[in-house]
Amino acid sequence: MANPAIITVDDDPAVSRAVARDVRRRYGDRYRIVRADSGPAAMEALREIKLRGEQVAVMLADYRMPQMNGIQFLESAMDLFPTARRVLLTAYADTDAAIDAINIVDVDHYLLKPWNPPEEKLYPVMDGLLDAWLSTPASAEGDVRVVGHRWSAPSYKVRDFLARNLVPYRWVLADEPEGERLLSAAGLGPDAVPVVITPDGRSLATPAVSDLAAHIGLSTTPASDFYDLVVVGAGPAGLGAAVYGASEGLRTVLIEQRATGGQAGQSSRIENYLGFPDGVSGAQLTERARRQALKFGAELITTCEAIGLEGGGSSSRVLRISDESVIAAHTVVLATGVSYRKLTAPGLAELTGRGVFYGSAATEAPNCAGSEVYIVGGANSAGQAAVYFSRYARRVHMLIRGADLRQSMSQYLVEQIEAIDAIEVHPCTEVISGEGEDHLERLVLADASTGEKRTVQTSWLFVFIGAEPRTDWLSGVVQRDERGFVLTGADLLADGRRPVGWTLPRDPYHLESSMPGVFAAGDVRATSVKRVASAVGEGAMAVSLVHRYLEAR
Template sequence: MTASLVPARPAILTVDDDPSVSRAVARDLRRRYGEQHRIVRAESGESALEALREMALRGDDVAVLLADFRMPGMDGLQFLEAAMDLYPAARRVLLTAYADTDAAITAINVVDLDHYLLKPWDPPEEKLYPVVDALLEAWRASDRRPVCETRVVGHRWSARSNEVRDFLARNQVPYRWYPCDDPEAARLLAAAGLDDQTLPVVVTPAGETLVAPDDAQLAERVGLSTTPASEFYDLVVIGGGPAGLGAAVYGASEGLRTVLVERTATGGQAGQSSRIENYLGFPDGVSGAQLTDRARRQAVRMGAEVLTARDVVALDVSGSGRTVRFSDGSSITAHAVVLATGVSYRELAAPGLADLAGRGVYYGSALSQASSCTGDDVYIVGGANSAGQAAVYFARHAKSVTLLVRGPSLEASMSHYLIEQIAGIPEITVRTCTEVVRAEGDGHLERLRLRDRNTGAEEVVDAPWLFVFIGAAPRTEWLDGLVARDPAGFVLAGPDLMTGGARPPGWPLDRDPYLLETSQPGVFVAGDARAESVKRVASAVGDGAMAVSLVHRYLERS
C-alpha cells in the first residue's frame, strides 16, 4: 500500500486483489490526479479499511473510493458498506468485469453507489477520467464538515423511542442510538441526572438533554425549521411527499413565495422506500430517502421555505386569502394552497396488534429498525410494491423474511421487476392466501397466529418483527366540509367535480374548476390524496408541477 506524508491532499483509494490490476488502476489515477490527490492502493478489503481508519484518525480527507467487486474475504460491496461509516461523503465506485454487470446492478441496492465501471477501461481518457472528474467535482461541492451527532437513549421495545429514531432518520438528522442496557447509555443518563424510567432521552449536539420530547420540540432542538418566516405567501404546499416537493420546487423556481409544511418529514411514503427502481432517470434505482432529500434541497435552493413538525388542522377561505391553521393555534395565509397530504398505511384490525404497535409491529418500512433485525425472522404483510421493496431491503439483515399476501399471487398488485427480484432472493418466502389473525407478546411482539384463507387452517409462528403495508387511507379528515371528497376520503378535483356538466354546488366563479382544482377556488390537490390518482412517484411529481401551472393561471385571473 502506498502512503504519503502530505495530509493536506485528499485521497483517492483503490482496492483490488489482483496485484497487476491494482497497480494499473493506481498508475492511471496517479497520471491524471497525482498532483492534487494522494493515490492510495490496497490489495484486500481488510487492508483498505485499515488504511481508511488510519486516515480518519489523522483527519485526512478521502474523496473517492474504487473497489473491485470480486475479492476474497471482504468483497468490494462489503468494503464500500463499511467505508461509509468512516467517510460517508466519499464517492463510491464499484469495479466490475463484464460478467458481473447484473450482480453489480443488483448490489447497488446495498450501498448508495455513485457509479460502477467495467474493466478494462482503455483508454482511461474516455472511460475512466470523465467518471472520476465528475465524482471529484461532486465531492468538492458536498458538505464535508464533521458530523455532530444527536444521541438517543431508549428501550428497544419502546414505541416512543422508536418514533424518535424514525423521526430523526427520515429528517436526515445524524444520530447515534444507545439501548438502555448499553454502558454508554448509563453514562449519559447519569450525567444528566436521569434514570431509565424517563426514556427516551435525547442529547443534542449542543449538549441539551430532552426527556421524551414530542416531534415539534425535537425538530426545533436539532436544527429543523419549524417557524414560518412570514405571515403571508403566494403559495402554501401542505405535505412534503413527492407531490408536495414537486410543487415546492416549481412554485419557488417560478417566482412564487412558497412555503412547504410537513407534519413529520419530507418524503412521505416514498421517502421510506428502501429502493425505487422504476423512477425515470435512475436506471440503477435510488433510495426513497436519497431521492426526496435531493428534492428537498432543490426546493430550498430554489427559494422555498420548508417547515417540519407542523400539523395542519384547518383551512379557512376568506375572500382571496386561504388561511392554514396549525395545531398550536398559529396560522399563515396565502393566495393559493396545494393539498399534497398523501396517504397513511391502514392498520390491521387483528387482536393484539394495537397494543404492540411500535413494539415489534410497525406500519410502513421503519428502516431505522433494519439493523436491529439482524439474525431474526421478519414478517411483512402486503402484496404491493412497498411491501416488496421492504422485503428486499430487510432480507439483507434478517435471517428470513416472510411476505404474507391475502391474495392468490403478487401479480395483481406488484411490479414485474420486483416480483422477479424477490424470486431470486433465497431469504424471502412468499405465502399467498395468508392473513394475520392475532398477535401475542409480553411487552413486545413474540408470536403471530396465521390463517390459510383457503383451508381455514391456523398456525402460530415465532415472530419478533412485523411490518404492515396493506393499502392506504388519505389524510383528509380535517378538510371535511371545506372541499368535496369521495366516499373513501380522496379529494375530488377538476372534471370529477362536474356532475352532468354542472359545476359543483356553491362554485362562485364563471368558469369550470381547473384540472387539479378542488371545490374551493384557489385550493388545488396533487398526488395520492387526489381521487383517481396514479399511485406512483413519477405521477405525484407531475401532479405537483401541474398544480403550480394551474396556480399561476388562477392568480392571473383573480
C-alpha cells in the first residue's frame, strides 16, 4: 500500500513550495507529500486518494484562499478523512480566524507564517500530529470493511461499536455484488454476517466486541496489575479524571465497556460547552480528551467490563473484570454514567437494532434520508438528535410526555427546534407499540390527555428517555439511593451519622463513596448536575480528593 499522504494547500506559489519543501525534507521517506494550489484542487486530490483506498495523515491549509478558504476546505475534507490531523496556516492578523477554526472544524493546530526555523516551529508540531494520527486505530493501514444485512441487529452493533470508537469503516451490504464477492473470498456464506474484514485482510465472522477491538488496534488488557488510580467509565467525568490523574503523576488506567465518550460522545452538537461558541460534536470532544489522556500516560482499556469491587485492605481496592481478571489500585473513581431507559411497549424489544435505537445512533442518519423519523424524549440529548436528523430526514417527529419542551430542554435548543420546519413536536404523546416483520414498520401512538390512538408508518425510532445508572454490580458494596445512584459526601451522613462500615475518623470527602478511597463523579453520582461541563469538573475534583486521600493514609 502507498505511503500515507500529507496534503499542503496554498494559493501563493512561493509559500506552497516552501511548506512542501520543508515537510518533504523531514517526512518524505515515510509519507507522500501532495501539494495543491486551491481548496477545490485539494478536494479533488483527496477524492482520488479515497478512491484508491489510501490514507491521509495531515492536512495543512492556508486561511486566505479564494473560492474556498482554509477553514472551508478543512471542514469539507473531514467528511473524506475524519481522522486526518488538520492545521491552518495563518498570518498574525488572522489569529481570530484560527481560533474560529478550532471551534468550528476542530482544527488541531494553527501555524503562523513564516515558520522559520522549521526545526523549532514546524517539525515539533508535525511530529506530535503524526504521532496522534498513528495512535488512532486503523489510521495507517486503511479502512475496516463491514459486510452485513441492512436490518440486522448484530450488524448494527458492530457498526455502532466501530463508529463510537472513531474507527473508520466501510459498510457493504451482503446481498450486493461487492458484499457477495467479499464473503466468497473469505469462504463464508450470507448467514455468517456480520463479517468484519480488517485492514490486514483477516475476516472475522460475527465477532465479539472484545475480539473486534483487539484486531483493530484497541487495547483490551492492562499493562500492570496495580495502579494509583483506576477510573471506571470513559465518559466526560472519566476522561476528566484520567487526564488530571495522569498529568499529576498518578499511575492511571481508564477502563471502558463500550467506547469513550459515553452518552456525550453520541451528541451530534454540544453548543453550551465552555470555550466552543460555535459548538463541538461529542465525538470531536471525546477524541481530543482521549488523546490528551494518552499524552499524559494514562492507559485506556476498551471492552473491559467491571463486575465487582472489593476492599483489598487499607491500602488497595480490587476491581473484578468480566474476563475473570482483576485490577488493583490505591483508589477508584466510578464514572460509569447512565444508560437510556428501555421503552416497554409491546414489539419494541424484538425490533431493537432493527429500526428501534437507544441514543442517537448517528451511523444510521444517512440511511434516514427522505424518511419520517420519530424521537422519544424532551431533554437536551433528544433535542440535539432532532436537529441532527433533520438534515437527513424528510420530517422529524419529537414525542414528549409533557406539554412543552421548555420543561426539560435548554432554551438555545428550543429556539433552534422552533426555527427548523422539518421538526414537529407532539406534546403529551407516548408510544403504545411497535410493529414490523424484519424491521420496524409502524408505531401506535396515544395522546396521554385524551387516550386517542393513531398508527404512523415509520422505520425509525430513536429513544432518549430516563437515566438508569449502571451500578447493579456495586450492590452491597457502596451505598446507593433508591434509583441506584451512588451516594457520596454529605449525602452519606444521615442524621449526622457516618456510613455503616466506615472506619476512618473523618467524614467522607465530597465525592467519596461509603467505601474509603472510592469516589464517584458525573451522572452516576446522586445529586450531580447532569451536564457535560459539570461531569468534567467532577472528574478533575475527584483527582484532587484522591491526592488528599493518599496523603492522609
